[in-house]
Amino acid sequence: MKHTDILGMALFALRGNWLRSILTAxxxxxxxxxxxxxxxxxxxxxAELDRIMASLGxxxxxxxxxxxxxxxxxxxxxxxxxxxxxxxxxxxxxxPEVQYVAANVRGGGQVVFAERNWSxxxxxxSEDFMTVNDWRLDEGEGFTPRxxxxxxxxxxxxxxxxxxxxxxxxxxxxxxxxxxxxxxxVGVLAAKGQTGWGGDADDVVMVPLDTARRRLLGAGxxxxxxxxxxxxxxxxxxxxxxxxxxxxxxxxxxxxxxxQEEITTLLRQRHRIQPGAEDDFSVRNLSQMVATxxxxxxxxxxxxxxxxxxxxxxxxIGIMNIMLVSVTERIxxxxxxxxxxxxxxxxxxxxxAEAMIISLGGxxxxxAIGIAGALATARFTDLPVVLDHNVILMATAFSVATGLxxxxxxxxxxxxxxxxxxxxx
Amino acid sequence: xxxxxxxxxxxxxxxxxxxxxxxxxxxxxxxxxxxxxVSFRIDGGEFVAIMGPSGSGKSxxxxxxxxxxxxxxxxxxxxxxxxxxxxxxQRARLRLAKIGFVxxxxxxxxxxxxxxxxxLPLVYAGVPRxxxxxxxxxxxxxxxxxxxxxxRPTELSxxxxxxxxxxxxxxxxxxxxxxxxxxxxxxSRTGEEILALFERLRDAGHTVVLITHExxxxxxxxxxxxxxxxxxxxxxxxxxx
Numbered sequence: 001m002k003h004t005d006i007l008g009m010a011l012f013a014l015r016g017n018w019l020r021s022i023l024t025a026x027x028x029x030x031x032x033x034x035x036x037x038x039x040x041x042x043x044x045x046x047a048e049l050d051r052i053m054a055s056l057g058x059x060x061x062x063x064x065x066x067x068x069x070x071x072x073x074x075x076x077x078x079x080x081x082x083x084x085x086x087x088x089x090x091x092x093x094x095x096p097e098v099q100y101v102a103a104n105v106r107g108g109g110q111v112v113f114a115e116r117n118w119s120x121x122x123x124x125x126s127e128d129f130m131t132v133n134d135w136r137l138d139e140g141e142g143f144t145p146r147x148x149x150x151x152x153x154x155x156x157x158x159x160x161x162x163x164x165x166x167x168x169x170x171x172x173x174x175x176x177x178x179x180x181x182x183x184x185x186v187g188v189l190a191a192k193g194q195t196g197w198g199g200d201a202d203d204v205v206m207v208p209l210d211t212a213r214r215r216l217l218g219a220g221x222x223x224x225x226x227x228x229x230x231x232x233x234x235x236x237x238x239x240x241x242x243x244x245x246x247x248x249x250x251x252x253x254x255x256x257x258x259x260q261e262e263i264t265t266l267l268r269q270r271h272r273i274q275p276g277a278e279d280d281f282s283v284r285n286l287s288q289m290v291a292t293x294x295x296x297x298x299x300x301x302x303x304x305x306x307x308x309x310x311x312x313x314x315x316x317i318g319i320m321n322i323m324l325v326s327v328t329e330r331i332x333x334x335x336x337x338x339x340x341x342x343x344x345x346x347x348x349x350x351x352x353a354e355a356m357i358i359s360l361g362g363x364x365x366x367x368a369i370g371i372a373g374a375l376a377t378a379r380f381t382d383l384p385v386v387l388d389h390n391v392i393l394m395a396t397a398f399s400v401a402t403g404l405x406x407x408x409x410x411x412x413x414x415x416x417x418x419x420x421x422x423x424x425x
Numbered sequence: 426x427x428x429x430x431x432x433x434x435x436x437x438x439x440x441x442x443x444x445x446x447x448x449x450x451x452x453x454x455x456x457x458x459x460x461x462x463v464s465f466r467i468d469g470g471e472f473v474a475i476m477g478p479s480g481s482g483k484s485x486x487x488x489x490x491x492x493x494x495x496x497x498x499x500x501x502x503x504x505x506x507x508x509x510x511x512x513x514x515q516r517a518r519l520r521l522a523k524i525g526f527v528x529x530x531x532x533x534x535x536x537x538x539x540x541x542x543x544x545l546p547l548v549y550a551g552v553p554r555x556x557x558x559x560x561x562x563x564x565x566x567x568x569x570x571x572x573x574x575x576x577r578p579t580e581l582s583x584x585x586x587x588x589x590x591x592x593x594x595x596x597x598x599x600x601x602x603x604x605x606x607x608x609x610x611x612x613s614r615t616g617e618e619i620l621a622l623f624e625r626l627r628d629a630g631h632t633v634v635l636i637t638h639e640x641x642x643x644x645x646x647x648x649x650x651x652x653x654x655x656x657x658x659x660x661x662x663x664x665x666x
Binding site (some may be wrong): 001002004005009012016330332333335336338339340341342343344345346419420425 | 488491493494513514517518520521528532534536545546548549550551553554591597607
């Protein structure tokens, strides 16, 4: 018996009850489409995290002030102004495994150019900050050592700020005002796009660390001084050389944990923390944080995949159910086919072919809908989506497996019918 | 089409039954003996009726002759092939090659045209698609239904449906045409027409075995085997042990 004849007979039988065939396939269609969309979103999230991981590198440590416990209340990291430029220099000078150390202070303000202005955040950065954070310049030369040494009034704009203030116009060489202070644009950062946490990484301006301290935070700036006064924080706790964050990279990733301990020891000494007392700073291994998030995401993808697989399972059970009904309904036909020479194997193949057509046809439609759904998700939501051809292959394999697995039992049941009994029906 | 037609003058047994017996559910409380020690032979070109009342074992005998079942005792040679040793798959192939069935209830597939119904055994026989239709059209013409090829069974009268079934039974040119109460669902006039068709087929050289409970129907056959309570009471043949 030829395969084309089996296929023809199966199609003929399915056409005879086309509505039921389509409704049965619907289970597989929904299941496959769900698998594709869910897995694509899961993989997109994974890829996003991988990208962040790669951009962070596996050799970074970040030191934040605070993080100690005061009277049982865990203070938010960064809430105590405990880190200083001195700490940064000590880390650089005393721990040989360290490759780069960079410090920064942060603030926010209005950047004004001519009649345009843009509210953004600024960062005062030390010399190696750009290197450590993999910032590159699209335009201009950036800060000179002199800018760093003399608190020069130079600024580097993020791509978003540049676009908002200058549009297509020339930015480098122009003078912008940040918190009333006029500064010369010496560079524009290459765009980084989204940050790992969903913000706009390019909505930032950078100035040398001392510039930020003296001109944006310092006494020379009445607005900032007023802000500091109302911040209800004793001036004694605000050393003038404070920094918001110190970023450390090590030359070899395997030294990371060792350097993490060294920094902790060093800063406890420098901050004169008694043994047993809590640190007034925290050292974070960012790749660990991302790794934790990656695990969470993986679990999410797994759950999404599981939910989608269950719907596919339900679809498969639907096929089995309908095929069993079909065998019972067509028992006379089966008897006749056997009498005129159809052996058990040809009957089994015919019913298996019917189940396969339902599941493969449903799979094909489900793949189309799944791809459309994944593309729509990418377009209309913020969810990252990666549509991998492996997903399509997997979906095809799933629908074949569904048809075979759930079609086999009814087909076998049909093939084992006694033709005498079947003819009597 | 005509391979099953005229056969040589010397009688050749197409059905040879020796001490055949059938027991259902052997060794259980539900054990039923349906057939005991039945022996006969039917030669090529014969028109034979197997007659008996309901419950006599004639249906069992038909299932055995039609290779739908295997005997519990004795031996059955279908056109020289011993059926007892065959599995379901092999028996299906044997039916395809040796037996053309005609049923009381016609057993046509309702969604197929007369032509497609007639073609069905050709599909299982592996006849190439292009060759099937001309063969089936000829078979329909042979039973006088050339102009009804495209009709569905529901658009045909009972007699016409039975003739489609006969065309289907003949299409593989099987050595044996096995008809189980072929007139049972027809009025007497149409039944006579069908029986006349069987006579014509016998004249054309086909071997026809007719199972019936009506003596009037059996009378159309050349020879009648009468069965009662699972035993052959008339028309049997002595078989050398």
